[in-house]
Amino acid sequence: MRLTQPRIAILKALIADHGPFSVDEVRSLSGAKDLDRVTVHRCLTAFEEIGLVRRCEFGDSTSRYEYAGDDHHHHHVICKQCRKMENVEECIPKALVNAVRSMGYENVSHSLEFFGVCKKCRAA
Amino acid sequence: MRLTQPRIAILKALIADHGPFSVDEVRSLSGAKDLDRVTVHRCLTAFEEIGLVRRCEFGDSTSRYEYAGDDHHHHHVICKQCRKMENVEECIPKALVNAVRSMGYENVSHSLEFFGVCKKCRAA
DNA sequence: TTATTAATGCAACTAAGTTGCAATAGTCAA
């Protein structure tokens, strides 16, 4: 895998700002504003494949990406109103994954997202 | 809310076959093959709003829907290879939801999906 | 320094879902 200008810019942005970002958000954060959307896509996909980046789905049919090179496993809460998101450090118990294994699955991973209304939005 | 032919057909299909279905799958399952895609969409959205149907996202940028009128809360495992899906009856511990509440969120819901490789696919 | 080829950028395309609007068909009241 080659270390190119677009890839450096994208990775820098993801490491600096951490909070899953859409392709277009990554594009503007990366500074390289003239970066092609397709390139950002391909870079993120490539990073995902080697585990440098994690893809998140929040149910709005847009993929978001965050830096994952630090092995910091976590989940997210998304405010149903303002769409702000925060990390949730707690994770599911191992027993749950084992339950799925006992159903005959191997190589089990999971996706867990929380949705709620944040303090700010409730005040308004 | 009016009880129309399309809605009856769609609900029947969802109750009969349960396993989250995409809009097009619902369309063919409903028998009413000449049903407009848009209509199916709108019906499912309407059902979702009144809690009759639950929307699931498996990270392939397609929404899937399942009957939820029976209050049967559960999650899913999706095989990473053949895309087959099964219910997972276990759920996350209350402590986890409380952790999110203590971050300042109310009305907290969650989405949890498992991904793995099923027995059949491993054999092949 | 040059040759190789992975990666980029562009244009055209696909897939899922949304919107506006005229026509249709449930539902309510007479």
Added chain:
DNA sequence: TTGACTATTGCAACTTAGTTGCATTAATAA
């Protein structure tokens, strides 16, 4: 039962996110 009201449907056109093919560019290895 009939008629009026209006929610719902179906169509066409549109949006948004993402993908594909291919010629050009720029990392890397010799």
